[in-house]
Amino acid sequence: MNGLLHEHLLGPEIIVDDGDSTTASVGGTKAASPGGRNLAWQFDMHGQWHRVYTTREAVLREVQGAASSSGNGTSFPSVQMRDIRQLDSAYSISDRPTILVRRQAILMNIDPIRAVIMRHRCIVFPGLQSDVSKLLEATFLAHLVESPDTPFEFTALEAVLSTITTWHATQVAQGQLEANVVLNTLDSADRPRDEFERLRVVQRRFDELKTRVQGIHSLLATFLDNDDDLHHLYLTKLHNDPMLYDDWRRFDADEATSLVEVYAQRTFTTLSAIVLQLTKANNTESSLHLKWTSKRNQLLLVDVPLKLLFVGMWIASFWTAAAAMNVESPWSNLDDGGLFFWCVFGGLALVGCGVFVAAVVYLRQRGIRVTFSAPMEVPSVAPTLASMLPTPGSGDVDVDSGRPALYFDATGTFSTQVVSRSEIFTRIQRAAADVPDVNDAPASDHPVDIPVRDGRLSDAKAISRGCASSQSTCGTFECSRRPSLSRTNRPYPCDSKPFSSIATRFAP
Numbered sequence: 001m002n003g004l005l006h007e008h009l010l011g012p013e014i015i016v017d018d019g020d021s022t023t024a025s026v027g028g029t030k031a032a033s034p035g036g037r038n039l040a041w042q043f044d045m046h047g048q049w050h051r052v053y054t055t056r057e058a059v060l061r062e063v064q065g066a067a068s069s070s071g072n073g074t075s076f077p078s079v080q081m082r083d084i085r086q087l088d089s090a091y092s093i094s095d096r097p098t099i100l101v102r103r104q105a106i107l108m109n110i111d112p113i114r115a116v117i118m119r120h121r122c123i124v125f126p127g128l129q130s131d132v133s134k135l136l137e138a139t140f141l142a143h144l145v146e147s148p149d150t151p152f153e154f155t156a157l158e159a160v161l162s163t164i165t166t167w168h169a170t171q172v173a174q175g176q177l178e179a180n181v182v183l184n185t186l187d188s189a190d191r192p193r194d195e196f197e198r199l200r201v202v203q204r205r206f207d208e209l210k211t212r213v214q215g216i217h218s219l220l221a222t223f224l225d226n227d228d229d230l231h232h233l234y235l236t237k238l239h240n241d242p243m244l245y246d247d248w249r250r251f252d253a254d255e256a257t258s259l260v261e262v263y264a265q266r267t268f269t270t271l272s273a274i275v276l277q278l279t280k281a282n283n284t285e286s287s288l289h290l291k292w293t294s295k296r297n298q299l300l301l302v303d304v305p306l307k308l309l310f311v312g313m314w315i316a317s318f319w320t321a322a323a324a325m326n327v328e329s330p331w332s333n334l335d336d337g338g339l340f341f342w343c344v345f346g347g348l349a350l351v352g353c354g355v356f357v358a359a360v361v362y363l364r365q366r367g368i369r370v371t372f373s374a375p376m377e378v379p380s381v382a383p384t385l386a387s388m389l390p391t392p393g394s395g396d397v398d399v400d401s402g403r404p405a406l407y408f409d410a411t412g413t414f415s416t417q418v419v420s421r422s423e424i425f426t427r428i429q430r431a432a433a434d435v436p437d438v439n440d441a442p443a444s445d446h447p448v449d450i451p452v453r454d455g456r457l458s459d460a461k462a463i464s465r466g467c468a469s470s471q472s473t474c475g476t477f478e479c480s481r482r483p484s485l486s487r488t489n490r491p492y493p494c495d496s497k498p499f500s501s502i503a504t505r506f507a508p
Helices: 002-010 056-068 081-085 130-146 152-188 195-224 227-231 235-240 254-323 339-365 382-388 421-437 457-470
Strands: 015-017 020-022 038-044 049-054 098-102 105-110 113-117 121-124 403-408 414-419 483-485 491-493 503-506
Touching (some): 038 130, 056 105, 098 195, 113 152, 152 195, 152 235, 152 254, 227 254, 254 339
Antiparallel strands (some): 038 121, 098 105, 113 121, 483 491
């Protein structure tokens, strides 16, 4: 009873049934399903899926049971309750997405999906939106039909990652339509009023998407560098041979690496689209600020000379007001045919003009231009900024696209060529396969030493590793005499042959 009460109080607040999100409230407290259980999705390896009522404790017991059936002679950690709690945002330290690889379980908490993947079953926790749940169901079935021989853990992992990346890409595409309408309206409106507020709403929305997608991309990129977790994704293989837990270097993780790399590239494509849209919005806002600043400066240029004229007229009106006061003055009874009036009028006009000219000269001496003419039209910066931006399809770069690289040969000459990663891999394999057949040159015991520029230590390490496996040229790192295995599992010493292959290095 205490366990059920614990699950009732700490369980998720939203219960999803038939794609509809409903929330029950009794006395201000969220009510869970009967018995403290919550409705979750369950997918199996036969392509069947259904909704079941379960608890976190039940999921923990099921995962621990699957791990115990694989043997206990391993130091790899099993799933604990704290790992299950990581799937709930109420107990996670941060909102960053996480992928925890435990013994016979993969725990994923990537918005909007929280799932536990086992070798024969996948449990998705409640809280999904209706569109996400439908997309997840369709993706699961599609991957099971497409690759029936693939281990279930990879099918489930690919289905979850595909759903997440597709859902975020859809959110970005919908946001781009709204953003383009707002940007076009701002660009054509003479007096934008509500458009600025709409632009800020769009920017906030894309900032949120950028934060989420960037977190997913960072997670996948970091996961690619973790060989331990990549090898332990093979739940079925580790279940069939538990000794691989402590000696996982006996097999390659190429399939897992390729799967994670594909979706890391997809998230990067989505992230590039978000950054491009934010850049367009910021450039449009900057262009509008420049445009309205120019108009405000034009109004100031007209306002200053008008104020100077008013100052001159005020000085002239002061003298006329002083002469028209109802007091005795020597000019009260002056009868000269209006000569005095016109002289005073002309003198005051000259005083007003003199004040204006003196003020203009004074301001120009200090670099302030005073004129009634309109300022020079400021050209729009939008075309220039647009030409500096990448094209919309630039973010969708193929993983195996070519890039410029420096090509060195045995004679010391070099050239620039466009090569791809697959071509580099093919050349290394070809060089490794041809090593035993090279008999036309004497062996050399002197290591090849090519200086490497400062700050490119990682490049030197990469070239050094290539030398140990495929007889490529090294950097400042000398090849040792330890035997290495090629792709065909044939041992050979790396420095037993002359400097006959190539060294390819990507240009900066």
